[in-house]
Amino acid sequence: MNLDSLVHSTGEWLKGAGPDADVVVSSRIRLARNLAGFPFTSRASPAQKAEVESILRDTVGRLRDSAGLQYIAVHALEPLDCQFLVERQLISREHAQGRGPRGVAIDADERQSLMINEEDHLRLQILRSGLCLEEAWNDADHLDDLVEQHVTYAFSEEFGYLTACPTNVGTGLRASVMMHLPGLVMVGQIDKVFRALQKLNLTVRGLYGEGTRASGDFYQISNQVTLGKSEDDILRELRAVIPEIVQYERSARTAILEQKRDHLHDRIARAVGTLRSARMMTSEETIEYLSAVRLGVCLGLVEGLTIQTVNQLFLTVQPAHLQKIHGRALDGDDRNIVRANYLRARLSEISNN
Amino acid sequence: MDGIQCQSCAKPATIHLTEIEPDGTRKEIHLCQACAEDRHLVSKQELHLPAIVHALLGAHVGRAAEELARLRCPACGIKFMEFRTAGRLGCPLDYDLFRQGLLPLLDKLHRHVAHRGKRPHKRHSLQWQREVLELRTQLRRAVEQEDYERAARLRDQLRAREKHP
DSSP states (O other), X not given: OOGGGGTTOOOGGGSSXXXXXTTEEXXXXXXXEOBTTSOOGGGOOHHHHHHHHHHHHXXXXXXXXXXXXXXXXXXXXXXXXXXXXXXXXXXXXXXXXXXXXXXXXXXXXXXXXXEESSSSXXXXXEEEESSOXXXXXXXXXXXXXXXXTTSOBOEETTTEEOOSSTTSTBTOEEEEEEEEOHHHHHTTOHHHHHHHHHHTTXXXXXXXXXXTXXXXXXXXXXXXXXXXXXXXXXXXXXXXXXXXXXXXXXXXXXXXXXXXXXXXXXXXXXXXXXXXHOSOOOHHHHHHXXXXXXXXXXXXXXXXXXXXXXXXXXXXXXXXXXXXXXXXXXXXXHHHHHHHHHHHXXXXXXXXX | OTTOBOTTTOSBOOEEEEEEOTTSOEEEEEEOHHHHHHTTSSOOSSOOHHHHHHHHHHHHOGGGHHHHHHOBOTTTOOBHHHHHXXXXXXXXXXXXXXXXXXXXXXXXXXXXXXXXXOOOSOOOOHHHHHHHHHHHHHHHHHHHTXXXXXXXXXXXHHHHHHHOO
């Protein structure tokens, strides 16, 4: 697969469509699987890793017709291309930084990704736009069945699917939704939501930014427990909570709109203005402004932009994407200049259409 | 609350607390996430799993520790102590071998110790999984020792065993 062909496209999960897309950016299902009779990746010899890669790559090849998958040998990629796949959420940071034979199979919509020789031999991921956990689970379940026709998974009747880390054992299922919660942040209620989620054994982490700081108000919420609950139980628990947070976020947005409309409108208009005219933009600044614009689009305070366009900008202003669009490596000030140029060009192109 | 700055670093404040003094007066505190964490007012949101596994294991291994610490998996070579440090197991057989050390950890992590949910169509005995993994380990050693005759024999045995679960 030619990665450069992906630069100007967006994966299905960023389409800004699907249920509750004003608050829920995407839904993700991840299954961790290992082959029986092999050590886990971290204890495997180079020859054993090569064997696992070859078995799973062949398996993916046989699925190709039914699943439309393309295989990329991650160990042969340049660091920039690895980073590019990380930014698109097709591989994990750990996979990009891994060692030895490893790869990923993805489909044209970038909805499915199968990482080979990550921490576990196989990490199967389905991404969907909006709040779509059930559909994503059905896809993942089906793909898992297809793969299993060709391999034998490490499984115990007692502990379920056996994984390198005991935090994933059992179902090997991590179900997550990426939410945009600027309203709850503004009314100072976000921490209350986090505490409630932690009590329910759900994990919250910021999407962008260093460490715990969630720049752009994007939060990923996922199940922590994988053992002793069925896949249905895990999904049901998320299904019970996520719509409540969606409602809570919408009420916060409405309250701000009613009580501080001018204030909010001003902030959003300034964000649009800065993105349209600045000459140097850091990644963090851009994400903060785009977050305000995304909120503005959802509330009808910004003309001429769609959620999809804003979602796409979030992706393309990231370092590897920017460098691939620009066609060469960039650092420091150069990157900030190119980012600002790109934003101005894209936004004026959109307003001219 | 929009526009309130962190009292400590002037970034936008996201944590808002009201302290009530003993005399009944109220004191408002506004901080950003990072400064609130520095003051231990909120817990870090990001989950560092290896660190958690490590801490939980340290707290729960207890009296069986000595016995467990000596255990080494014949198939993948990992010692229980190494798992404690890295938070990652070496092979599927470790779940059985380190069972006593893992049960309290699993209970703490998941509040359950037994699987419910999907099962693969193909399920093989623990005995079969152990034999295959041990043959594969012997094969790896034979190749490392450049004993190719033995390696060829082991490869045939492995292939045969893999075909007949």
